[in-house]
Amino acid sequence: MTARAAYSEHLVSRDQGKLYVRDYAGAAPTFVLMHGFPDNLHIYDALVPFLTAAGRRVVTFDFLGFGQSEKPLGATYTFQDQLRDLAAVVDELGLGKFVPVAHDSSGPTAINYTLAHPDHVAELVILNSGYDDAFPVTWPEMVSLFANQSMAPLARAIAQSPAQFGWLLAWQKNRFSSAQPTDQRDRFNVGVGRVIADNFIEEPSSGPAFISLASEFYAELARNSKHLPELKTLEMPVKVIWGEYDPYVTTDVGRDRASHFRNASFSLLRAGHWLQADLPGLVAREMLA
Template identity: 60%
Template sequence: MSSDPGEFSEHRIPRGEGSLYARDYAGAGPAFVLMHGFPDNLHIWDDLVPHLVTSGRRVVTFDFLGFGASDKPAGVAYSFKQQLGDLEAVVEGLDLRKIVPVAHDSSGMATLNYALAHPGSVDSAIMLNSAYSEDSTVLWPEMITLFATRSMQALAIAIAQSPEQLGWLLKWQQKKFLDSLPEAQRPHFSAFIGPLISDNFIAQPGAGPAFVQLAAEFFDEHARNAKHLTALKTLDIPVKLIWGQYDPYFPVAMAERRQSQLKNASLTVIPAGHWLQADEPAPVAKAMLS
């Protein structure tokens, strides 16, 4: 079980053919807007939120369209551009004005591209073990690579349409993350992160359609973002890179490379895995608030 994230107001924010589910935790200062990645939803932040709220800061979490409690309209083109639009809709819908976008996993795309598009609306940005413009030498999670490789997409879609096969693949991939963790952090992963990911896909309607489409353009999005690196280097916004050192796919070297691509970036390494906000929420919150 995760921590009780505390009291919040719930919102449905119109977004194209559906609506986004958002939670708003009252507080002061530029709101932390916490975004999830490929395989999960806003609940990955449940352990971290109490630490931020206790400090007096306003916190917003939301599910991207196609994930969690947000709508999952059939026939929608799910994309990283759409996810950037989701973030823009949340900011406008909640009248947030100045924010601190917080990325994890694949939401690094929305975080940095929002900062580029709306620099006046961003107080600072935070990235936790997240992707943006990595090159072809990176070893991504095998499940992502399968769905992102064009020559393998027929097989990938067939697997996605079989609950039994998809369930096996999810468990296999989860074990790779689990095995990289110290023994003390494994029980929480098994009790919380693993089931959260599985439920996100197995429960119907699930995140499968959104995941399949996003994964299919994953490599293309990295190539598009690589064209933004010159502009990113001139972006005068503080960026905190907070990284779990035991991540088997997003190594600290990735964070160091990202730091070199930014004008004003700091790096804090946490003894945790890919889901560091659940593994070690207190030190992650401390780094965010420092």
């Protein structure tokens, strides 16, 4: 499917700046698709047409500091701020009961919003993403570098050198795609890979937001591990959809994530970390099932 679905654009105000939102008309409950900290809403460009073709309303947005959302000087970028970003979008658009869709570092936002507002969530969808540190995960090296406080001076030096940061970014992208079939790897390089590169290289850059969130990533994981027993109290359906070629957030991580919910299903697809771009039709089928 190549046709682009029509959407309306919104700028949703937060205390620190405005969030860029795309709203695709359709039936409720609305899918609210969230991105991670190396990318932006364009990671869902291939998936959205499949969801809207099925008649569903879809909302995508850039967290503050990413994509087309504002990147104000001196803004704070924390996981609590991202929770407030999601709440602002949901409230401004009057979505009522909706379906949060998590990917990558938006796992904490989707799951913690659901814990705080279970009556607002019809269903929860979790794609390859992080949430806790109770299950062993080897995080991407670029994330680990900026998350490890003992490496902060080195990380800052690399971030201030466009050549070094560009090399690190390209190396990390290759690590993500190395286990994928050739056709998926080629699409990644011209699709999501380009989105990631632009996210950091184009000015104003999403680098400050990434660095800030990465610096508190380990602390966020530890906080969320304490919430794991609470996940069994959630009654809504939870769909955990995972790409098996992810070299970091592996299949075992996905199975463990599903095990913490009372009413969860687990689907494994032959895709990489950005499964919504690798196999959008199959991801949509699982989301709509």
